[in-house]
Amino acid sequence: MEILIKLSQFLLSLSLLIILHELGHFIPAKMFKTRVEKFYLFFDIKYSLLKKKIGETEYGIGWLPLGGYVKISGMIDESMDKEQMKLPPQPWEFRSKPAWQRLIIMLGGVTVNFILAFVIYIGMTFFYGDLYLNNSELKDGVVVSEIGEKLGFKTGDKILSIDGEKVIRFNDVHGKLFFAKNVVVDRDGAIKNIALPIDLINTVLGGKQRPLVHWREPFVVGQVPDSSANQTALKPKDVIKSLNGIETKYADQVISFAQENKNKTLQAVVLRNEKEIPVNIVINEDGKLGVFVASLDIESLEKLGLYKFSKLEYGFFESFSVGIEKGKEQIEGYGKQLKAIFNPKTGAYKGVGGFAAIYNIFPKTWSWEAFWNITALLSIMLGVMNLLPIPALDGGHVMFLIYEMVTRRKPSDKFMENAQMVGFVLLIALLLFANGNDIYKAIFHK
Structure with a gap:
């Protein structure tokens, strides 16, 4: 039953993100009178699970749940339809449209991803508010994992600041520690500075992935x-x-x-x-x-008198500014993660995960709050990843379109086909690496 619940959340979230992302391409394409031949959830290699043609567009569900796509006429994309590109350009084709229209079509998907994330954070702020634990509530300090002890932390430490920023909410500590350089703690009344290594993420990934520090709980x-x-x-x-x-x-x-x-x-x-x-x-x-x-759950911890959690509730209009700020913080946080992944010294690339990693972040029991929170984060990840200037991704198309608009020279179809092929090779390599990491961790990090 737990597997079914996790799988249902995973597929629902993935399907929602794919459909809305592709709608972001589909809607501006139709607005600019560009023909869309296919709109698919998941990939329909060889055959489809379900399909129906409405007007000029075939809508369907493929059998391979690795993403989705819209096939736009006259565009060199994942379909690699070279025969169509050999024919003279037609007014309804992507290649016949002005560069600024093509740019809007290509940016539509990631735009929807970011808008969706902000809408979710605004909605969650309004409906759920903010539940957090003030750092001052940890009067007896934190409990430290084995890896945390090796880094210099001790159970009972009171965390005062991270990289010079005073810790107000303890909930923020775990995420900030991954990218921190220096942590100041109060240890039995003595102030201690703990310098963290640049490969901290790799160090944590090498263990059982428990939090470095956490609030202390009863036995x-x-x-x-x-x-x-x-x-x-x-x-x-x-x-x-x-x-x-x-x-x-x-x-x-x-x-x-x-x-x-x-x-x-x-x-x-x-x-x-x-x-x-x-x-x-x-x-x-x-x-x-x-x-x-x-x-113990939060209610039980409070009942025992160990901690008093705080909750902020927001009005409808107030939720907009708070929710937008949360979205911005998540985008900045994911940007830091990407920066760490591309820096070999951090070892963060070893933590890159595939579909199994995404599946595993969903809870074993159904929680709409957790579902929407994870979906918002995945939407940001999808948006940022698609903006990377890699051929075959939206960011690659955008890169070539900006080049065309600046130089007023359009890359040849042959060049675009080769670039698309290089992009596919890179994406397949990344896919194999990410899912290979999942398999490795499943075998050796039990």
């Missing part, structure tokens, strides 16, 4: 295996409050205490059904309790 019992020595002592949803009379407010304290008391029986107090109950728990020879650890 909540999840599943208790039948083989566990604590099978009768502990129950799912128990919260361990103390061990041997010592308060264990957070899971990292419980884990550390257990490591120091291997093969021992400890007196514990657990919170069960809102009541504190004393129990005896056994620590095994590995220094573990033999149970799975669960996480």
Whole structure:
């Protein structure tokens, strides 16, 4: 069922983005009286799952879900229709239109992508508002992953600033750390500067991809295996409050205490059904309790008195400025990611993912908030990627059109065909690399 939910969200998001992107080309083409021969969701190599011709355009759904396309008459595109290009230009063809009209047609797709992202962020701002945790709420600091410790962080650190910018909302920390050079923390009252390596992204990708730092949570019992020595002592949803009379407010304290008391029986107090109950728990020879650890939702964390989350709600008109600002921040953030990917020193290229990576970012349970947030981000990614000056992408066509408008010299059809072929080779290589990364991570990073 979880697979079906993830797959449904993935296909719905992908289909929405493809259809709207291609509509961005289709609408201006029709406005300028340019013939559109095909409008397809997914690729119809050899055959289509569904097709219907309305007027001069064939609308359909292909069987290969790697994208979609509109086939515009008189244009050298992915169809590589050389026979059509050998015939004299016709008034309804793309090649017969003024350069400025062709430029608008080619920019239509990415324009829709960016507009869609901004519309989604505006809508989400209005309907969901902003839920966040103030950095000041982390009075006992953060919990640090193994990779975070190797970088110089310690559990209990209070993050003060990242690259000179004071941290106000803790929610912003994770994304900013990837591209940070210096982090200032408060460690037991002493100010420490932590210099981060340029290949931080590669370092994180080499691990289990857990957050470097996170807010500290209590030790909540999840599943208790039948083989566990604590099978009768502990129950799912128990919260361990103390061990041997010592308060264990957070899971990292419980884990550390257990490591120091291997093969021992400890007196514990657990919170069960809102009541504190004393129990005896056994620590095994590995220094573990033999149970799975669960996480608490925001409401439960607040109920335990650990944190107070803040929520901002916005009026309809106020949502426009806030939503647009969120869209701009996401575009800037993705721009930084691309810059890191093209810099071999960062090792970020190793994190480039294909369709499996996109599929995996969707949650296992249906959430419209998560769906729209991911779709907005994917729309920005699709828009930015299509603007890259690579032949076969919209950005490649735009690059040649701008050259034509500046020099008033149109590249020959033969040149455009060769450029398109080079672009295809580059795109196929990128596709193989990205999806190859997915396969590699699935095999070796389990």
